[in-house]
Amino acid sequence: MKCAECNENLEIITGDFKSKNKSLGNITVPEISYTKCNNCGVILLDPEMAQKITTFKKRREIELIKRIPVGEFLTVTEATEVLEITKQAFSKNNKIKRNFIYNINMGKKKLYHRKSVELFKSTGDGRFLLSKQQKPSNKVEFKAQYDLKDFSSLLKGNNTADLYTTEEDYEEAAYA
């Protein structure tokens, strides 16, 4: 197959796939097969691989949202007050239904992240970078940048929202 942009040959690559996401920043998804044009950089994905990337990102996003202290979340009533809309308008909003506002389930109730609600009010998109730091590009760089003791203190800390983007290396180091 040829590249649609520059008509050069496409190369099939299998391995770590670098992608980006509003919530996670730059992330690496392991074991992805994709087609790449080495000339212009266009990347094509099979449906299975695209789904794998999406599932990976969603799972990571949920993991990070769950680490945010419950105190930072609002009830539906509180969220509608912030947004200055009715509960009906809130429940019918397509973007809210599509999780443009970070939320968690507490039993049968859904709670919405305060900052995300406020951001949604001002921009129409409540998603923001959940991790303050980007993962270093390789393991050596990663180990040089962070000491394991720093990680354990970070994990024990109260401000769980400050956790770094979880990646394979991060988990490897954290549980070592």
Place this chain on the structure above:
Amino acid sequence: MADNFKNRLTNVNPKGHTQDKLKPYPLKRVKGLLKSGHYKINENALISAEEDFNWGPAEIMKCLLKLNSRHYVDDKKKNHYYKTEAHTQFPNTKMDYYKAEKIMEGFNIYTHFYISPSGDTLVISSFKEL
């Protein structure tokens, strides 16, 4: 009305010459390739679908299966087909453009795709908010 019809049959190429307007890929064929999994998504299309709608490939496919071939300019609320252009790189290949308002979950989408010269793969080049 007659002018509209005439405009649909001709097209102006970059040199200013009128030429026969390209026919779009039959949606039946496009949807057949989608259903059989013979399609690829450009990474940028996947990212913009996620950014604009929080959709993944499953939702992209579901949405594309809802497209109709009626001209968008005739009824922007109900019709989706926008235009067809010759592919810039592949001879005998064209790119179909669609605009669809409130097609799924109330979102308005803009997409363009083509079928690879070999004819066995649909390539979704773009998928974003209209």
